[in-house]
Amino acid sequence: MNLVEAMKMAMRSIKTSKVRSFLTMLGIIIGVASVIILVSIGQGSSQSVKDQIGSLGTNLLTVSVTDTDAVELTDQTVASFKELSGIEDVAPVITGRVSAKNGENSTQVSMTGTNSAYLSVRDLELSQGRFLADMDVELRQKVVVLGSDTAETLFQNQNPIDQAIQIGGTSYRVIGVLKSVGTSMGTSGDDVIITPISTAKRTTGSTTISTVYLKAKSEDAVERAMYQVQGTMTTTFPNQSDNYSVSNQEDLMETMSSVSDTMTLMLGGIASISLLVGGIGIMNIMLVSVSERTKEIGIRKAIGANRTSILLQFLIESVVLSCLGGLIGIGLGLGIAKLIAIFSSLTIHFSFTITLLSFLFSLCIGIIFGVFPANKASKLRPIEALHYE
């Protein structure tokens, strides 16, 4: 007996008990569908994180200090970064939280004290007015540039340019508003007040520079610039390498994607447990089917079916069941993922590899969990099977 015959027999047997076949497949359907849905959500979020980091500019280097007591970045250090051949611009940053007020409207917002280079280093754009100038920094001007959300909160529909806001009882003049950059990694880039670094030192009361943003001359120079910055840091702060870190966007991207890949893997793993459970369901039903069809097996054996034919018949039946379940699961998974993409803000990223893998996995489950019942059926002795009622 060839494979085509065995396939036909399996299809017939599945067709004659539709409800049971469907219930048997349900485990596999749910398993495959949930693997596809969860993995495409995971990969979608990983993709959107990568896109956001990429949009921040790939020339960016960041020096962040974790222990500001041990590593005190001074203006000289910052200035020495600027001397490096691979660096185009340097923007030291002091941050603090302040509450800003304009008449009735007030908001808690993060204040960034920096210099004129910040705009180009961080790849930001203005929607109105101008950015900080070198003179503002030098003269400790009480001027601020607002993030788009902050401007919206404080001024609603008014034009904020040249208006005054109150921070800690002192009046500041608004000179510009940034274009919206959206939310990235849980922090809004639009809820911010930017002010000259010299002014911020006074307002926030902190004089330590915790972060320095540097812009490499070109994308190709990022690696070299990083070594140079690291060299400067090592000479300036020997044996303190645990207390600061120098990173570029690519590092950040790798970290983030390894985090979301782990998450995807975990989600996929949880979903595959239901695939496994579905496989056990198939084995269960096939075992019931074998004892229910003992007589049939006996008749087939009397007529001349050998062990291989019976084994093949039952094995193919379970493989067809699991493959059919896999296909329906893929359809359902892709459909539901598409619906999620339409009706929610989650990004969905379909992966052909995962789709194929989950199908192959369901096929393997059909084979693995089908072997035991099929083997049991094939080993039945013809006389006993024939006289089984």
Add this chain to the structure above:
Amino acid sequence: MKNPLIEIKNMCKSYELGGETVHALQEVSLTIHKGDFVSIIGPSGSGKSTFMNMIGCLDQPDFGQYLLDGKDVSDMKDHELAAIRNIKIGFIFQNFNLLPRLTAVENTELALVYRGVGVKERRQKAEACLEKVGLLERMHHLPSQLSGGQQQRVAIARALAGDPPLLLADEPTGALDSKTSKEVLQMLKDLNQKGQTIILITHDLEVAKEATRVVRIHDGHLFENGGEWLESSRSNEDGDAKYQN
């Protein structure tokens, strides 16, 4: 003289039943030639079913030799026995044993499916066999849509489809009324007249007498001329009545 179709010599078979050893067959010998119509008669528990399983290659003897069509089948492996059953033997059972989910024609061609015959050829063959038993117009009916007699005729068609040298009928009329029983027996007789070797196993003397040769099996022993032993002249003897029902 040509070789016999079946040659059984000193066949023994015993099995355990409830901790007791039952000697179902003891030193049984039987020779059947091509074209014979032999009926094997015996009460239940006589070893008749065991003997049928042996002839049908569904089971293997403990001792003894069984030559079927010149081949020794007494120590063949499982898959070899399956092939022998497929090619050499056509089974007709008491309860028809048709596969309930297959149509008449699909049931008929089943042996050919396992033989690996192509779709067209086996369908032709199956239709020809159904025509022989007069059920061609019902070839697409399921067994549940056929009467008992019709089901048994499908079973005969199925047994014939593989062109087996031996037709083994186990109580073929056991589940049928007397009218359809007669039809089925007539069909077997007609087949025998065309040269088909038939072994008929029954407990019914009337049925057994239709055959050209009757052997009797009793307590694991085989006796020739079972028919004579059961002749009506001896019907008043003790122990006879149980073969008459």
